[in-house]
Amino acid sequence: MSKRSGQRAELTRGRKRDRNRTDAILAATAELIIEHGFDKLRVQDVAEKAGSGLGTIYRRWETKEALVTDAIRAFPDPPLPSSDDAAADLEAVIREKADFYASKPDLLPGVIAALREDKSIAEAIRDRYDDEPLRQLFARLLGSDHPQLDLLAELVPAILLNRTVFHNRSVQADKFADEIMALVKALSSVRVE
Structure with missing residues (x-):
């Protein structure tokens, strides 16, 4: 072993x-x-x-x-949906993340504290946390050459963190997913270089 x-x-x-x-x-x-x-x-x-x-x-x-x-x-890697509907797959993952963090309001503050308190825990969290799955979902929807893919992959967790930790707001998964998808729809027609 x-x-x-x-x-x-x-x-x-x-x-x-x-x-x-x-x-x-x-x-x-x-x-x-x-x-x-x-x-x-x-x-x-x-x-x-x-x-x-x-x-x-x-x-x-x-x-x-x-x-x-x-x-x-x-921790096991969560499976990514891979249907023929990229928008539905992305929306499902966003809704799942929002549901998860809304049901665990004390989890993110504990993660932040652990990041600060213990170097080995911080390294493990940073090693395990990966924006790539979200990036892949956004790429399927917007195209792999979209210039804001990295930013979009960071956006969902950042907004969840902001709402749940910093503003102590309850996140409604359906509403949150709708808001993110509306933003994605708006961005799909605008390319900022």
Whole structure:
């Protein structure tokens, strides 16, 4: 088994680590991060959810931060829709993101705090967060040569962050998706070079 970034080295003597147990702990950690946020995550809760003991966790990870770092790195990549309707696919992803963040108002402030507090967590978040899936969806709709693709890919998460964290506004997924799609429609006819 290869050592993950935050895991302790496996001892050469004694019983080998069960890979399934490690995966269950990482999955439980990821679920609890999404459910409660970084700041409210307790290793005891991870142990209970994973059906594991605290000793099992601390034999693998020295700190809660190391465990969180590895859990973030293990998050699965969300599938992208790929129907024949690029606008419907983009709208579905925007609606899904808006629904997710609206249902987890404490998640983004916790992410921001974690970015500032722990270098390894910040690196893991930056490694895992990728604008490319949104960029691909915008490219399908507007063309891969559209000069604002990068900006558009950053726009959706930026507005969600602004509304949910900085202005503490509830995001209505349908309305938000409609607003973004109206903006995309307006941009599709205007090319600013």
